[in-house]
Amino acid sequence: MSADANRILYGYWRSSAAYRVRLALAFKGLPYKSKAIDLRSGAQSGVGFTMLNPQGLVPYLIDGDVGLNQSLAIIEYLDETYPDPPLLPGDAVARARIRAAALTIACDIHPLNNLRVLNYLKGPLEVAPESVDLWAEHWITTGFAALEETAAASTGLYLFGDSVTLADLCLIPQMYNARRIRADLTAFPSLVAIDKKLNALPVLRKARPEAQPDAV
Numbered sequence: 001m002s003a004d005a006n007r008i009l010y011g012y013w014r015s016s017a018a019y020r021v022r023l024a025l026a027f028k029g030l031p032y033k034s035k036a037i038d039l040r041s042g043a044q045s046g047v048g049f050t051m052l053n054p055q056g057l058v059p060y061l062i063d064g065d066v067g068l069n070q071s072l073a074i075i076e077y078l079d080e081t082y083p084d085p086p087l088l089p090g091d092a093v094a095r096a097r098i099r100a101a102a103l104t105i106a107c108d109i110h111p112l113n114n115l116r117v118l119n120y121l122k123g124p125l126e127v128a129p130e131s132v133d134l135w136a137e138h139w140i141t142t143g144f145a146a147l148e149e150t151a152a153a154s155t156g157l158y159l160f161g162d163s164v165t166l167a168d169l170c171l172i173p174q175m176y177n178a179r180r181i182r183a184d185l186t187a188f189p190s191l192v193a194i195d196k197k198l199n200a201l202p203v204l205r206k207a208r209p210e211a212q213p214d215a216v
């Protein structure tokens with residue numbers, strides 16, 4: 001296992017991809033140092049950070065002598081390296097279903113609402129700010145409509161029963177984002193209920209955006 005002092009997470013308090021990784025680290029009880037990359041100031045594109053992650057996106061995790069980007073790859077690395085408690089429990093089918101729900105958020109919702117995408121719409125494409133908000137809400141609610149069925153079918157407390165999984169760690173930040181843009185969540189009562197139960201877990205509290213050192 002890597003020394004705790006050598007675990008560093010580069011993130012931003014409101015980054016939902018970084019929030020996923022903070023949740024995984026908190027869930028597994030893994031200590032780390034936070035290094036804030038101020039996305040509003042464009043620090044993600046500066047040479048200091050792109051030397052680490054040429055994509056210019058947070059999160060980026062250093063764990064000992066390992067450096068990793070992409071939140072889901074990071075979380076799966078953590079899950080394989082520090083397996084207890086597991087974030088992908090069950091057999092191959094159960095794990096595939098958890099990954100599918102996580103990817104619905106991480107691939108089909110979140111990228112369409114990322115800062116650089118919204119900035120491109122507002123800037124070079126000259127889309128009106130209110131239309132950009134509609135764009136963001138549209139892709140969140142389109143993805144949530146499918147996830148609501150998963151949530152409603154769950155026989156336990158969370159998206160896949162009574163164990164917190166990778167899918168739940170993706171849901172929490174996406175719900176946070178949805179509320180930030182004041183998306184109408186009335187069509188998603190099961191997702192709202194699960195998110196509430198997840199947010200009540202003390203172990204996950206320190207991962208919240210407002211608990212981060214760079215929160216303003």
Ligand SMILES: N[C@@H](CCC(=O)N[C@@H](CS)C(=O)NCC(=O)O)C(=O)O
Nearest residue numbers: 015016017057058070071114115116
């Ligand atoms: N697929 C990547 C997405 C990472 C990502 O988009 N991060 C956002 C913050 S949530 C970012 O760094 N945005 C900077 C920008 O858009 O310029 C992951 O899951 O890690």
